[in-house]
Amino acid sequence: MKELLVIFISAVLVNNFVLTYFLGICPFLGVSSQYESAIGMGLAVTFVMTLASSMCWMTYHLLLVPYGLEILQYVVFILVIASLVQVVEMFIKKYSPPLYESLGIYLPLITTNCAILGLTLFMVIRDYNFLQSVVFGFSSGIGFSLVLVMMAGIREELRFSDVPEVFKGAAITLITAGILALSFMGFSGLISS
Amino acid sequence: MKNSFVKGLWKEHPVFRQLLGMCPTLAVTTSAVNGLSMGLAVMFVLNFSSLVVSLIRKVVPSQVRIAVYTIIIATFVTLADVFLKANYPSISKSLGPYVPLIVVNCIILGRAEAFASKNTPVKAVMDSLGMSIGFLWGLILLGGIREILGNGSFFGITLLGPGFEKWVVMVLPAGAFLVLGLLVAAMNFIEKRKTKVKVL
Numbered sequence: 001m002k003e004l005l006v007i008f009i010s011a012v013l014v015n016n017f018v019l020t021y022f023l024g025i026c027p028f029l030g031v032s033s034q035y036e037s038a039i040g041m042g043l044a045v046t047f048v049m050t051l052a053s054s055m056c057w058m059t060y061h062l063l064l065v066p067y068g069l070e071i072l073q074y075v076v077f078i079l080v081i082a083s084l085v086q087v088v089e090m091f092i093k094k095y096s097p098p099l100y101e102s103l104g105i106y107l108p109l110i111t112t113n114c115a116i117l118g119l120t121l122f123m124v125i126r127d128y129n130f131l132q133s134v135v136f137g138f139s140s141g142i143g144f145s146l147v148l149v150m151m152a153g154i155r156e157e158l159r160f161s162d163v164p165e166v167f168k169g170a171a172i173t174l175i176t177a178g179i180l181a182l183s184f185m186g187f188s189g190l191i192s193s
Numbered sequence: 194m195k196n197s198f199v200k201g202l203w204k205e206h207p208v209f210r211q212l213l214g215m216c217p218t219l220a221v222t223t224s225a226v227n228g229l230s231m232g233l234a235v236m237f238v239l240n241f242s243s244l245v246v247s248l249i250r251k252v253v254p255s256q257v258r259i260a261v262y263t264i265i266i267a268t269f270v271t272l273a274d275v276f277l278k279a280n281y282p283s284i285s286k287s288l289g290p291y292v293p294l295i296v297v298n299c300i301i302l303g304r305a306e307a308f309a310s311k312n313t314p315v316k317a318v319m320d321s322l323g324m325s326i327g328f329l330w331g332l333i334l335l336g337g338i339r340e341i342l343g344n345g346s347f348f349g350i351t352l353l354g355p356g357f358e359k360w361v362v363m364v365l366p367a368g369a370f371l372v373l374g375l376l377v378a379a380m381n382f383i384e385k386r387k388t389k390v391k392v393l
Contacts, residue, residue, distance in 0.1 A: 019366055019367075020366050021216075021220065022215065022216045022219040022220040022366065022369070023216055023294075024216075025215035025216055025219065026213075026215060026299060029212065029215070071271060071275070072271075074267045074270055074271055074274075074293050074296055075264060075267040075268065075271065078263055078264075078267055078296055078297070079260075079263075079264070082260060082263065112297050112299060112302060113297070114216045114294050114297040114298075117293070117294060117296060117297050118216075118290060118294055121290040121293055121294070122290060125289075125290060165381075165385070166378045166379075166381040166382045166385060167374075167378045167381075168381075170212050170374075170377050171374045171375070171377040171378035171381065172374070173374075174370050174371075174373050174374030174377060175370065175371055175374035175375070177370045177374075178367045178368070178369075178370030178371035178374060179367075179371075181365075181366045181367035181370055182362070182367040185365065185367065
C-alpha cells in the first residue's frame with residue numbers, strides 16, 4: 001500500500017510528466033489557453049492513461065514476453081493505444097453523448113500524445129507489476145491534468161497583462177512553464193530516491 | 194525543389210517556428226552531444242519514413258493512412274533504437290525512453306501527412322532533409338547553451354575555468370523551458386527586424 005502511495009505522489013508532484021519528463025507538451029501548450037478545455041483534456045488523458053497502462057501491461061507480459069517479441073513493443077504499444085482511443089471514443093459516443101460532447105474533440109488527439117506512449121515505456125523500464133502500472137497510469141493522468149489546469153489559469157490571467165511584442169504567444173508560455181517547473185522542484189524533497 | 198529543402202532551415206523551422214517535436218527538444222538537450230545524437234536519430238527516421246510514405250502514397254487508402262504511417266515510423270524507430278543500443282550504449286542510456294518516443298514525434302507524422310503523402314519521393318526527401326537539419330541545429334544550439342551555462346563546457350570540453358559558478362538550473366527541466374522560451378522570443382525579434390528593414 002505504501003509503495004502505491006509513493007508511486008502516486010511521485011507521479012503527481014515530484015516527477016510530473018509535463019514538468020520533469022516533458023511528455024505531453026504539445027497539448028500542454030495547445031489546449032491550455034482556456035479553463036474548460038483544459039479540464040476536458042485532462043479528464044480524457046487520465047481516462048485513456050489508466051486504460052492504456054493496464055492494456056499495455058497485459059499485452060507486454062502475456063503476449064510479447066512469452067514469445068520473446070519484446071523488440072516489437074513500440075509498434076504494438078502504439079497500435080494498442082490507437083485502437084484503445086478509437087474504442088473509447090465509440091463507446092462514449094454511444095453511451096454518454098454529453099460526455100462525448102465535452103471530450104469529443106480531444107480524444108483523437110490523444111493517440112499522438114507522447115505522454116501515453118511514454119507512460120507505457122516507463123512502465124516496462126521500471127518493471128511495475130499490474131497493480132502498480134494501473135496506479136502509475138492513473139496518477140500520471142492526474143499529474144498531467146493538475147499542471148494543465150494550473151497553466152490554463154495562469155494563461156487566462158496573462159491575457160490581461162502587458163507582454164512585450166516578441167514574447168507574445170509561445171515564448172511567454174514556455175517561460176511561464178519554466179517558472180512552474182521551478183516551483184515544482186520544491187516537491188523533490190518529498191520522496192528520497 | 195530547392196525551396197522544399199531551404200524552408201525547414203529557417204522560415205518554417207520545426208522547433209522555433211512551428212513548435213513541433215517539443216518532448217525530445219526539451220528533454221534531451223542537457224548537453225550538446227545529446228542534442229546532436231537525438232538530431233541524427235530523428236534525421237534517420239524522418240528521411241526514411243518520408244521516402245517510404247511517398248513511395249506508397251498511391252497504394253494506401255486514405256482511411257487507414259495515419260495507422261500505416263505510424264507503423265512505418267515505429268519500424269524505423271525500432272531500427273534506430275537497436276542500432277544505438279548495440280553501438281553506442283552510453284548515448285542510448287542517456288537518451289533513455291526518448292528514442293522510442295520519436296514514434297509520436299509530431300514533426301515526423303506532420304511531414305508524412307502534410308508533405309510526403311502528396312509529393313514525389315525526391316521532393317519528399319528534400320523536404321525532410323531540410324526539416325531534419327533545421328531540427329538538428331535547433332537541438333545543438335539549445336543543448337550547447339544549456340551545457341555552457343549549466344556545466345561550463347561544450348561537447349564535453351571545459352570552456353569556463355573552475356572559477357565559474359555553474360547555473361545548475363540550466364541542466365534541470367526548468368532551464369529547458371526558460372532557454373527555449375528566450376530563443377523563441379529571439380527568433381521573433383530577428384524576424385521582426387527583417388520585415389521592418391524590408392518595409393523601409
